[in-house]
Amino acid sequence: MSSWLGGLGSGLGQSLGQVGGSLASLTGQISNFTKDMLMEGTEEVEADLPNARRKEVEAIHTILRSENERLKKLCADLEEKHEASELQIKQQSMNYRHQLQQKEVEISHLKARQIALQDQLLKLQSAAQSVSSGAGGVPAAAASSSFGYGLSHHASGFHDDDMDFGDIISSQREINRLSNEVSRLESEVGHWRHIAQTSKAQGSVSSDQSDICKLQNIIKELKQNRSQEIDNHQHEMSVLQNAHQQKLTEITRRHREELSDYEDRIEELENLLQQGGPGIAETDHSKTQEMQKTIQVLQAEKVESRKKIEELENKIKDISKKLSSAENDRDVLRREQGRLNVENRQILEECESLKLECSKLQPYSEKQSDTMTEKERIPQSLSVEEVFRLQQALSDAENEIKRLSNLNQDNNLAEDNLKLKMHVQVLEKENSLLNQEKEELHMSLSKLNNEYEVVKSTAARDVDLDSELCDLRRNLEAKEQELNQSITEKEILIAELEELDKQNQEATKHMILIKDQLSKQQNEGDNIISKLKKDLNDEKTRVHQLEDDKMNITRELDVQKEKLIQSELVLNDLHLSKQKLEDKVDDLVDQLNKSHTQNLSIQKENFELQEHIKQKEEELSRVRDELTQSLNQHSDSNFKDNLLKEREAEVRNLKQNLSEIERLNENLKEVAFDLKVENEKLNLACEDVRHQLEESLAGNSLIAVEKNAIVEALKLEKEQLEAELCQAEKRLLEEASKYEQTIEELSHARHSSTSALQLDHERLIKLNQEKDFEIAELKKNIEQMATDHKETKKILSSSLEEQKQLTQLVNEKEIFIEKLKERSSELQEELNKYTQALRKNEILRQTIEEKDRSLGSMKEENSHLKEELERLREQQSRAAPVAEPKTLDSITELESEINQLNIIKDNLEEEIKHHQKIIEDQNQSKIQLLQSLQEQKKEMDEFRYQHEQMNTTHTQLFLEKDEQIKNLQKTIEQIKTQLHEERPDVQTENSDIFQETKVQGLNIENGSEKHDLSKAETERLVKGIKERELEIKLLNEKNISLTKQIDQLSKDEVGKLTQIIQQKDLEIQALHARISSTSYPQDVVYLQQQLQAYAMEREQVLAVLSEKTRENSHLKTEYHKMMDIVAAKEAALNKLQDENKKLFTRFESSGQDMFKETIQNLSRIIREKDIEIDALSQKCQTLLTVLQASNSGNEVGGVNSNQFEELLQERDKLKQQVKKMEEWKQQVMTTVQNMQHESAQLQEELHQLQAQVLVDSNNSSKLQVDYTGLIQSYEQNETKLKNFGQELAQVQHSIGQLCNTKDLLLGKLDIISPQLSPESSTASQTAESLRTIKFDVSNESSKQEIEELRRSLQEKDATIRTLQENNHRLSDSIAASSELERKEHEQTDSEIKLLKEKQESLQKSLKEKDLLIKAKSDQLLSLNENFTNKVNENELLRQAVTNLKERTLILEMDICKLKGENEKIVETSRGKETEYQALQETNMKFSMMLREKEFECHSLKEKAVAFEQLLKEKEQGKTGELNQLLNAVKSMQEKTVMFQQERDQVMLALKQKQMENTAVQNEVQHLRDKELRLNQELERLRNHLLESEDSYTREALAAEDREAKLRKKVAILEEKLVSSSNAMENASHQANLQVESLQEQLNMVSKQRDETAQQLSVSQEQVKQYALSLSNLQMVLEHQQEEKAMYSAELEKHKQLVAEWKKKAENLEEKLVSLQERLDEANAALDSASRLTEQLDLKEEQIEELKKQNELQQEMLDDVQKKLMNLVNSTEGKVDKVLMRNLFTGHFHTPKHQRHEVLRLMGSILGIKKEEMDQLLTEDQGGVTRWMTGWLGGGSKSVPSTPLRPSQQSLLNSSFSELFVKFLETESHPSVPPPKLSVHDMKPLDSPGRRKPDTSTPESFKDTAEFRAGRRTDVNPFLAPRSAAVPLLNPAGLGPGGPGHLLLKPISDVLPTFTPLPVSPDNSAGVVLKDLLKQ
Secondary structure, eight states, rough: OHHHOOOHHHHHHHHHHHHHHHHHHHHHHHHHHHHHHHHHHHHHHHHHHHHHHHHHHHHHHHHHHHHHHHHHHHHHHHHHOOOHHHHHHHHHHHHHHHHHHHHHHHHHHHHHHHHHHHHHHHHHHHHHHHHHTTSSSSOOOHHHHHOOOOOTTTTOOOOOOOOOHHHHHHHHHHHHHHHHHHHHHHHHHHHHHHHHHHHHTTTTHHHHHHHHHHHHHHHHHHHHHHHHHHHHHHHHOOOOOOOOHHHHHHHHHHHHHHHHHHHHHHHHHHHHHHHTTTTTOOOHHHHHHHHHHHHHHHHHHHHHHHHHHHHHHHHHHHHHHHHTHHHHHHHHHHHHHHHHHHHHHHHHHHHHHHHHHHHHHHHHHHHHHHHHHTOOOOOOOHHHHHHHHHHHHHHHHHHHHHHHHGGGGEEEHHHHHHHHHHHHHHHHHHHHHHHHHHHOOOOOOOOOOOHHHHHHHHHEEEEEEEHHHHHHHHHHHHHHHHHHHHHTTTTTTTHHHHHHHHHHHHHHHHHHHHHHHHHHHHHHHHHHHHHHHHHHHHHHHHHHHHHHHHHHHHHHHHEEEEEEHHHHHHHHHHHHHHHHHHHHHHHHHHHHHHHHHHHHHHHHHHHHHHHHHHHHHHHHHHHHHHHHHHHHOOOOOHHHHHHHHHHHHHHHHHHHHHHHHHHHHHHHHHHHHHHHHHHHHHHHHHHHHHHHHHHHOGGGHHHHHHHHHHHHHHHHHHHHHHHHHHHHHHHHHHHHHHHHHHHHHHHHHHHSTTTTHHHEEEEEEEHHHHHHHHHHHHHHHHHHHHHHHHHHHHHHHHHHHHHHHHHHHHHHHHHHHHHHHHHHHHHHHHHHHHHHHHHHHHHHHHHHHHHHHHHHHHHHHHHHHHHHHHHHHHHHTTTTOOOHHHHHHHHHHHHHHHHHHHHHHHHHHHHHHHHHHHHEEEHHHHHHHHHHHHEEEEEEEHHHHHHHHHHHHHHHHHHHHHHHHHHHHHHHHHHHHHHHHHHHHHHHHHHHHHHHHHHHHHHHTSSHHHHHHHHHHHHHHHHHHHHHHHHHHHHHHHHHHHOOOOOOOOHHHHHHHHHHHHHHHHHHHHHHHHHHHHHOHHHHHHHHHHHHHHHHHHHHHHHHHHHHHHHHHHHHHHHHHHHHHHHHHHHHHHHHHHHHHHHHHHHHHHHHHHHHHHHHHHHHHHHHHHHHHHHHHHHHHHHHHHHHHHHHTTTOOOOOOOHHHHHHHHHHHHHHHHHHHHHHHHHHHHHHHHHHHHHHHHHHHHHHHHHHHHHHHHHHHHHHHHHHHHHHHHHHHHHHHHHEEEEEEEEHHHHHHHHHHHHHHHOSSSOOOOOOHHHHHHHHHHHHHHHHHHHHHOOOOOOHHHHHHHHHHHHHHHHHHHHHHHHHHHHHHHHHHEEEEEEEHHHHHHHHHHHHHHHHHHHHHHHHHHHHHTHHHHHHHHHHHHHHHHHHHHHHHHHHHHHHHHHHHHHHHHHHHHHHHHHHHHHHHHHHHHHHHHHHHHHHHHHHHHHHHHHHHHHHHHHHHHHHHHHHHHTTOOOOEEEEEEEHHHHHHHHHHHHHHHHHHHHHHHHHHHHHHHHHHHHHHHHHHHHHHHHHHHHHHHHHHHOOOOHHHHHHHHHHHHHHHHHHHHHHHHHHHHHHHHHHHHHHHHHHHHHHHHHHHHHHHHHHHHHHHHHHHHTOOOOOOHHHHHHHHHHHHHHHHHHHHHHHHHHHHHHHHHHHHHHHHHHHHHHHHHHHHHHHHHHHHHHHHHHHHHHHHHHHHHHHHHHHHHHHHHHHHHHHHHHHHHHHHHHTOOOOHHHHHHHEEEEEEEGGGGGGHHHHHHHHHHOOHHHHHHHHHHHOOOOOHHHHHHOOOSSSSSSSSSOOOOOGGGGSSSOOOHHHHHHHHHHHHHOOOOOOOOOTTTTOSSSSSSSOOTTTTOOOHHHHHHHHOOOOOOOTTTTTHHHHHSBBBOOOOOOOOOOOOOGSSSTTTSSOOOOOOOHHHHOOOOHHHHHHHOO
């Protein structure tokens, strides 16, 4: 049971601890989440309101209803949640109490267990101590002290039931601590038991116990982990549930809003259909203008037709009078009538066809407008299609809802939420677009309806004409009867009639002909129109195709332009290079002349020298003979040495002169060759440049010719270069043969001269060394050149990358500018909104002013009524006894009226206050709006300023880049020139370089050189960086100025050209008009000529424009490139500077210690090496003395010892210097590589950091937005709190004033100092409490503080509420009482003022009394008298105060009553306001009705007058028709009355809906307040729930149930969505049906109205129409003919233009294709030529250099080896007497115990065998052999160890004497002739494993090595030949620098070498130094 309790306690404790730990974060998250939700709700409501205001009243009504329902549902949900949370809290509190009791029991158990365990521990420790007997046990006191941990601190106080969460957490912590202590104690008990049992030899059980303890600990840890995981999982589940619920609520809310929007739209459409489409604004101006033009044309034609009809009627009247008896006339008239009917029908059909065409053209025009605006608008369609689209969108939303419900358990809900929000925003945008399209459709519908009505009216008029025609037929029949009667009377007029008949027949024939022509022309016109339409469509398609082609062509043109511009740039560069080359040619010609003169002089000198050499050789031969003779005769060698030295000096001088002359010759030949090549190249380049210049002047048409010429020129150059190559190779071969001949001659000369060979040998050694150094330096230069070439390539690639980056930057800036534009547009929209709000405010102000005026009038009426009342009362008082009941009734009525008026007045005053408050709020909002406007203006200004700064920086960058390009071009040209110049000057520079390297090598010998070098390198880098920065700045400035100039020029030129083009277009249009109007041939010809000239000018202008656009585009591209370069350069500079700073800091911080250590170690090494060098130099001196002594003793002519000594010293020095130089070079290279690696890594890290910074900046911007929103809400809450506080303070201040007045009146005058009111202290307390609340809110760190704050907040909320209620009561009471008490207060105020003044005087006098009491006793008496007076007044005032108290009580009672009345009055006033508004609206309606009635009356009067005239004219036989007309008019009047009644009903219904809207708005506000309160309660409950979230296991099951429910809800919602979509479809279908029915009704009504009008006009116009129609038709025919001619002319012009454009386009395409082909060919040829030339130059240089090096090295090596062989042969087997003398003396100088060594040495030198020496020496001492083995090794038969290996470096630490003896012994053995060995058998003299044998050595070299380099194992270097001892060649490998010489070999084995370590990029320079030190 205890273990179970312990486990439960630990698990519970950990879960509680985790809950406590995550409480702060969870509460923060949920509070933020709820705030965001509330903010979103409020924002959506605020966003909906202005849209709702714009809509009509019914839309507002529906939206408010939907919001009302939503809020009600929200309230219900919140109440349910509230109840559920309360139940949960109750259950959890019960659980907590049970758990607390359990915990207390557990604590007691644990304490008992702890005590027992401690006792056991103490026993075990004592036992262990007794057993171990002081073997390192732990003392018990420490253990006891450690176990007695803080028991007193943690007392159990869990007896109260009213325990807080903080107590629970503290108890849980105590439980956890105790359980941990118990586990620790148990483990220690086990440990001690184990010790005790091991001491008693019982170890098995204790090991089991320790294992059990370990397993128990592991189980506990696993339990803890499991509980943590469960808690985390439950927390995640709750968060996901909340997120899912929020998403569901958002989706449902949006669905409801969309449904309400759709219902509103349907209702709007119905209203529009009922009203007949008024108030629809114009959308498409182009459509409306076209329709208006067509309507105007039709109206004009109608007017003209009417006029012509009237004229024809007059004519027909005359003809009918004349031809009343003619039957032919009737027939003609009947035919004409039929034809006219047919023509009328045709005209109607044409009108309908035109309308159809307009309707067809409308979508096309809309498509065009859509393409022009580049906004993908959906083409016009009916509302049904819109409904289907919206249904599709809804289905998409449903699918997304399903997906989200499936993805509930994933962790990606936040991302899905964001996607959903984005999708919803897209849907809303589509929704708005659909709304706009719907409105446009409505506009087009209304327009089409109007057109339809117009067409119907015309059709009705045509029907009237038909009716008139039938009436005329009837009249004609009547007239025929009359004619039959009058035939008998009118036989006299037959002749005249016949004449008239003839005329009539002619006229009829003419008419028939005209009609036939008209019909033909109509048919032709129709055909032409159809053809024109087809042509138009074809032309439109062609235009589209041409536009596409034009776009493609323009793109290709841009590409071509860029290529052309590049070629132009290349041309310019060629011009510059040509000029420079011409200058160079002049210089070179001068140099050639000089070199020719020098050549001549040198040749002369050569001849002289050759003669001189011949003489010297003859003299030499003589001298040799003399020398040989003298050698045989004389023994003295001093004289011979002197002669030899003189001869040597002369030979040296001669040979030096010879070599210098040879060098000069070679240089001159090379210079001449280079000059020739360059001259030929320059000539060719000049010719090409001239050709290119001429072709560029000729224009773009000759580009192909240019390219061909360039290709041919390049081919010629290639051929010439190949020819020159062949010539150069031939010359090289010839020169090589010449050199070989000279070498052979010299070698013969050397072989002949035997004695001079020794001198030549020494000189040649020096020359060889110099040449080797020169070769090495040349190789270094070549490597440097290669590295420079690579660096230039890298720089170019980096510049390209930088250009790309710059283009990206510019694109980003353009995007930024577009964003700014969008922002400005949004700001403008907000400005418009604010202006609308201001207008509304102004309207409200006007209404308030009207209310004020009405109030003033009401007050005046009230005053009048009061006056009348007073008069009536006076009359009553006068006639009281004789008062009648009527007067009393009237008085009561008047009083009731006065009461009512007073009530109204109070209401009005309250309304005024309310309005004033509203005005103040509006003013505040206006001020806020102005402030926001100002802030936006400031932001706009800042943006503009930033934009300007960006432009300026861009321009600066461009200028800098231009300068950089120029500098780079200059540097490239300089490098080219330097490359040509450096080829001859290489040798001169090499010596300087060698000297510099020598100097550096000497300087490096100092200890602290590495530090200086690193500093110097950093300084150099910094200087280079600064220079680069300066160059970049200069280039940027130049670039900016150039771009400004270019932009200005391009803008000015483009503007001018556009103006010119516009002028030309205007002139062309005027000429077209003239041509169409006039028909003079001369003018036409002249105008055509002008047109052609203008077309030519226009083409020129277009060409200029295209060139300018090319230039502009090119400049823009250059600008972008330069910007990229600048950005990359700046980035690289910043990176380098950062790296320098980092390196400098590293050097300074970590490097100083390292440098000190390295300097110390290096100085130590150098000292050791100096000692070794001194020893070696002493050794060499002794050797030289020995050699000199042996030479002098033997009297044999040998090597000069001084020269040999100098050679050795120079060799040692050079070896040391070379070695040091190589080491330093390797170290520098390694450090540079490390730096590069580090810089690459740093760049990568920089890129990563930049990406992170971008992400962080985005996040920070989002957080800032959220933060600003939260701050705003917080500030609003603070302002509200401050306002409440101020109101409270005001109320308390007023109360305090009242209390003060009471105290002043009641208190005596003795107490002068007024006491502060107690209420002020309460106010201060409340203020302080508010401050403490704010402070507590700000410090939400600790949990206990949060809990205390919550309690205090709840209490403060309660107090604030009570205070607010009191505040409201007090404010109401004060407002009510202040009005009634004003008069009384004025009286009391006057008295109080007097009292205050008297008090002040009394205070002053009292102060004076305190100071001067003794001096002013007389004044005291007078003051006492005043005092008595004041007392009397005070008593009076006390009585007044008591009266006032009674009055205040009465007033309070009245106020309570008045409050109730006030509320009733407010309600009544609201009702009356609504009634007043309704009455005003009805009044407006009635006024409109009156105006309409007046208008109708006016029209009826006009009709009556017309009717009277008609009656007067046609009284006979027209009464029936009048009756019919009157009946029709009556029916029309009745219908109009009906319509007006319906309109009034609709208006009343509208008013009712508005009233309902206002009521709904009030309800909405009330519900919002309720929602806010409920949200606050919800937050509080959520916090409480989070505190008490322990039962997560139960909630997991509940969460699963919730998921199932939510899925069910989602399914229900989907079903609802489907049903709603079906309902939407049905509603849209019904709306369409209603629209159709309404249209049919409208048509019916219009038909009836037209019929009545026709019946009126039939009686007037019957005979007139025919003649009018004839004339009208003639006019129409003429117009049509003219229009046809115009159309045909325009058609022809258009066709011509289209043909011309097509031809131009084809020509351009052909040109483009040819140009592209030529460009590609030219580019390819140029690339190949440039590559070939570069490769050829490089190959030539390499061949020449390699040949020279090979020849020189081979000659030198052959000579040196021969001489050395001779030397070694001459110096074999010679021993010095001086050496033996020194050894003999050294034997006696050495100490006695080391003399045997000297004896052994002497024996070895004299050739005594080792065994004999051992026998001799063993007699004296036995210890010598032990010393001898230390340095002899295995005897003297070993290989000479002069080049020591790294394994033998330990010998260097031995003494100099030992080394010297060893050297002598190894060098003293005689040699045997060497056996020949192969190269493979022979080991190199280098250290083993140092170099691998070179496999790539040539065979000849191997043979020579085999021939010369074999040797035996036991060799004496002094006696053996030189080739056997030390071969001068490195036979195993050429090494890094070819076949090396031993004298020039690096001293890699003597000195310690610092091998270059490849350091990882993570290590810095300090690590490298440490590694070096370790070596």
